[in-house]
Amino acid sequence: MRIKDKVAIVTGAGRGIGESIAFRFAAEGAKLIVNDVNEADANRKVETIKSKGGQAVAVIGSVASREVAQKMVDTAVKEFGTVDILVNNAGIIRDAMLHKMTDEQWDQVIEVNLKGVFLCTQCAAQVMREKKYGKIINISSSSWRGNPGQLNYSATKAGVIGMTKTAAKELGPKGINVNVIAPALIWTDMTKSMPKALLERVEQSLAFLMPLNRWGQPEDIANLALFLASDESSFITGQLIHCDGGFIM
Amino acid sequence: MYNLDGQIAIVTGAGSGLGRAIALRLSQEGATIAATDLNGEAVKKLVGEIKDQKRSGLSIQMDVSIEIDVERTVKQILKNFGQIDILVNNAGVGSAGLIINHSEEDWDKAMRVNLKGTFLCSRAVAKEMIPRKRGRIVNISSIGGKSGEELIGAYCASKFGVIGLTQVMAKELGRYMITVNAVCPGYIWTPMWESLGQWLKENIPALAQLSPREVFEKRVKSVTPLRRPQEPEDIANLVAFLASEEARNITGQAINVDGGALMH
Numbered sequence: 001m002r003i004k005d006k007v008a009i010v011t012g013a014g015r016g017i018g019e020s021i022a023f024r025f026a027a028e029g030a031k032l033i034v035n036d037v038n039e040a041d042a043n044r045k046v047e048t049i050k051s052k053g054g055q056a057v058a059v060i061g062s063v064a065s066r067e068v069a070q071k072m073v074d075t076a077v078k079e080f081g082t083v084d085i086l087v088n089n090a091g092i093i094r095d096a097m098l099h100k101m102t103d104e105q106w107d108q109v110i111e112v113n114l115k116g117v118f119l120c121t122q123c124a125a126q127v128m129r130e131k132k133y134g135k136i137i138n139i140s141s142s143s144w145r146g147n148p149g150q151l152n153y154s155a156t157k158a159g160v161i162g163m164t165k166t167a168a169k170e171l172g173p174k175g176i177n178v179n180v181i182a183p184a185l186i187w188t189d190m191t192k193s194m195p196k197a198l199l200e201r202v203e204q205s206l207a208f209l210m211p212l213n214r215w216g217q218p219e220d221i222a223n224l225a226l227f228l229a230s231d232e233s234s235f236i237t238g239q240l241i242h243c244d245g246g247f248i249m
Numbered sequence: 250m251y252n253l254d255g256q257i258a259i260v261t262g263a264g265s266g267l268g269r270a271i272a273l274r275l276s277q278e279g280a281t282i283a284a285t286d287l288n289g290e291a292v293k294k295l296v297g298e299i300k301d302q303k304r305s306g307l308s309i310q311m312d313v314s315i316e317i318d319v320e321r322t323v324k325q326i327l328k329n330f331g332q333i334d335i336l337v338n339n340a341g342v343g344s345a346g347l348i349i350n351h352s353e354e355d356w357d358k359a360m361r362v363n364l365k366g367t368f369l370c371s372r373a374v375a376k377e378m379i380p381r382k383r384g385r386i387v388n389i390s391s392i393g394g395k396s397g398e399e400l401i402g403a404y405c406a407s408k409f410g411v412i413g414l415t416q417v418m419a420k421e422l423g424r425y426m427i428t429v430n431a432v433c434p435g436y437i438w439t440p441m442w443e444s445l446g447q448w449l450k451e452n453i454p455a456l457a458q459l460s461p462r463e464v465f466e467k468r469v470k471s472v473t474p475l476r477r478p479q480e481p482e483d484i485a486n487l488v489a490f491l492a493s494e495e496a497r498n499i500t501g502q503a504i505n506v507d508g509g510a511l512m513h
Contacts, residue, residue: 002250165512172474172509211423211500220498227490232250235483237475238512239505246423249416249501 004029012090014041063116168238262340264291313366343441435507
C-alpha cells in the first residue's frame with residue numbers, strides 16, 4: 001500500500017479520470033474525500049470504496065464555490081484528521097470555435113477549471129502548511145498547447161500549469177509538492193462526447209498522433225497521480241508531466 | 250512495488266553515483282541487472298552486493314562510446330539472459346570551464362560519452378527490443394539539458410542532445426510498445442561541481458571564504474524550493490516508475506527531479 005493512511009481529496013471523482021484516481025488511491029490505503037457536483041455518482045463511488053474495505057466520505061458541490069472547497073477540507077479534517085493529498089481533477093468543457101464562443105461558455109469554464117483550482121488549493125494548503133507536508137496534483141491537458149474549439153479550455157489548462165509552478169515555489173519551503181499532469185486522449189465521458197465526425201477522424205489518425213497508438217485509459221493517469229501522491233516523488237515539484245502516449249513531447 | 254521479476258535491465262555507469270543507486274533499486278524491484286561501467290572493479294563489487302541479496306546480476310567492463318565494446322556487451326548479455334527489457338543510459342561525464350576555454354577534447358569527450366554513448370547503447374538494445382514488442386529505455390539527461398548554465402557548455406550541449414534523441418526514439422519505437430523517456434536530475438555534488446565551486450569562489454568575492462562544497466550547497470538551497478539537495482534515490486525512484494508497467498502511457502518525456510530548481 002503505497003499511500004497507506006494518507007488522507008486524499010479528489011475533486012470531480014464521480015466519473016472518468018477522477019473516479020479512477022479515487023479508486024486507485026483507496027486501493028493503496030488512502031482515506032478519501034470524494035467530491036463531485038453529481039450526488040448520485042459521488043455516493044456510488046463512496047459505496048464502492050467502502051465495499052472493498054476502504055474509507056471514504058462524499059462532499060457534493062462545485063469546486064467553484066469557496067464554501068464547497070472549504071467543506072471538503074473541513075470534512076477531511078473532521079472525519080480523518082488531516083489533509084495530505086489534493087487532486088484538482090474537476091473540470092468541464094464548453095467547446096466552441098473562437099468566433100462563436102459565448103460569454104457564458106467562457107465564464108463557466110474559467111470558473112470551474114481555474115477558480116476551482118485556486119479555491120481548493122488555498123483551502124487545502126492551509127492544513128498542509130501547518131504540518132509542513134502535502135501533495136497537490138493538478139490536472140491540465142494537452143489542450144494547453146492549443147486546440148481548435150477550446151479557446152476557453154486551453155486557457156484554463158495552460159493557466160493551471162502557471163498556478164502549479166507558482167504554488168510549488170511558494171509552498172516548497174513548507175514541504176509541499178505541487179505538480180501537474182497533462183493527459184491527452186483518454187477514453188472517458190468527456191472524450192466520448194466529442195462530435196462523431198471528429199471522433200472518427202481521431203480514430204483514423206491515432207497512429208499518427210501518438211507513437212503508442214492507443215487511447216489512454218483513466219488508469220494511466222491514476223498511475224501517475226499515485227506516483228506523485230506518494231513519497232517516491234518527494235523531490236519532484238513544479239513539474240508538468242505529459243501522460244499521453246507521446247502526443248506531446 | 251512495481252514487480253520487475255524476470256526482467257533484464259542494463260544500467261550503464263552503474264559503478265558509482267546515480268547508476269549504482271538505479272541498479273540497486275531496479276534489483277530490489279526484481280529485475281536482473283547487467284551492470285556496466287568503465288570501471289570493471291566497481292560494477293563487479295556492485296553485482297557482488299546484488300548477489301548477496303539473493304538476486305541476479307552480471308558485471309561487464311564497457312566503454313559506452315566505443316561501438317565494438319557496446320555490440321560485444323549486448324551480445325554477451327543476450328547470451329546470458331536471452332532478452333533485454335530495460336536500458337538505463339546513465340553513463341556520463343561532466344565538463345567544466347568557460348566555452349572560450351573548452352578544449353576540443355573537452356567538447357569531444359562530453360559528446361562521445363553522453364550523447365554518442367546513449368546513441369550506441371540505445372541502437373544496439375532497441376534492435377533486440379523491437380521483435381519482442383516491448384521495452385523501456387530511460388536516458389539520464391540533466392536540467393542542464395533544458396537550461397544552459399555557465400561553465401558547463403559541452404555538458405549542457407550533450408544533455409540537450411540526449412533529450413532530442415529521446416524524442417526521436419520515442420516516436421520511432423512507440424509502434425513496438427517501447428517507451429523512451431529522459432530523467433533530468435538537478436544539482437548533484439560531483440567532481441564537475443568541485444571545479445565549478447572552485448571557479449565561483451575565486452571569482453565572486455562574497456564566496457571567497459567558503460569551500461567549493463559550501464558554495465555549491467549555498468547555490469542549491471537558494472534556487473531549490475524544496476530547500477535541500479537531492480539523494481541518488483530520488484532519481485532511482487523515477488527510473489523505477491518509468492521502467493514499470495505503471496508508466497506504459499508515458500513516452501518522449503524529459504522529467505526533472507530537482508526539488509523545483511527548474512520548472513520547464
